[in-house]
Amino acid sequence: DAKTTQPPSMDCAEGRAANLPCNHSTISGNEYVYWYRQIHSQGPQYIIHGLKNNETNEMASLIITEDRKSSTLILPHATLRDTAVYYCIVRTPNQAGTALIFGKGTTLSVSS
Amino acid sequence: GAVVSQHPSWVICKSGTSVKIECRSLDFQATTMFWYRQFPKQSLMLMATSNEGSKATYEQGVEKDKFLINHASLTLSTLTVTSAHPEDSSFYICSVGGGGSYNEQFFGPGTRLTVL
Numbered sequence: 750d751a752k753t754t755q756p757p758s759m760d761c762a763e764g765r766a767a768n769l770p771c772n773h774s775t776i777s778g779n780e781y782v783y784w785y786r787q788i789h790s791q792g793p794q795y796i797i798h799g800l801k802n803n804e805t806n807e808m809a810s811l812i813i814t815e816d817r818k819s820s821t822l823i824l825p826h827a828t829l830r831d832t833a834v835y836y837c838i839v840r841t842p843n844q845a846g847t848a849l850i851f852g853k854g855t856t857l858s859v860s861s
Numbered sequence: 862g863a864v865v866s867q868h869p870s871w872v873i874c875k876s877g878t879s880v881k882i883e884c885r886s887l888d889f890q891a892t893t894m895f896w897y898r899q900f901p902k903q904s905l906m907l908m909a910t911s912n913e914g915s916k917a918t919y920e921q922g923v924e925k926d927k928f929l930i931n932h933a934s935l936t937l938s939t940l941t942v943t944s945a946h947p948e949d950s951s952f953y954i955c956s957v958g959g960g961g962s963y964n965e966q967f968f969g970p971g972t973r974l975t976v977l
Contacts, residue, residue: 793968849966
């Protein structure tokens with residue numbers, strides 16, 4: 750799986766958009782970008798994934814650059830409950846039998 | 862996605878005792894489950910991959926005789942911490958692989974183990 754690089758921490762004001770970057774310059778053609786988050790003392794939660802097109806669901810939007818070397822997870826209106834560690838992971842989707850490997854992620858702190 | 866439960870959510874035990882943690886896939890038949898451990902202020906570390914009906918595969922540095930994993934059915938995997946010591950105190954999390962349309966992993970809520 751390709752390596753990813755994320756800033757260790759970010760702050761965001763409640764109600765504002767939180768934009769979390771991820772660099773994955775060695776991503777290969779068949780690898781997807783997955784985002785998970787972990788709220789304190791809970792198990793990680795799947796957020797969204799994408800290959801090359803921008804994606805949106807009820808939780809977030811994922812913007813992937815045209816060269817696919819980086820992406821941004823966008824929480825459009827951050828709330829206090831979005832305070833968590835966010836993990837960007839690159840892998841192929843046909844890997845149900847292999848575990849996710851977590852880096853250090855980005856700790857997002859949302860404040861009022 | 863798959864719904865995963867863990868039991869207990871927290872446990873306190875005396876040093877030298879054994880503790881069993883259950884991981885259940887409630888709505889998905891999981892051929893493969895994963896066990897992670899997380900120490901305070903650290904990321905999740907994969908301990909082992911549990912395959913239904915066969916022996917688990919342990920990551921380097923994880924003692925298979927200390928952390929016994931049983932995956933006897935497609936909905937249940939158990940992790941037994943044998944002869945627990947204070948250094949085994951941690952947050953243990955299981956996950957199910959392949960539960961989503963793009964093989965996303967889904968995680969249990971975790972079990973907090975404190976060994977006195």
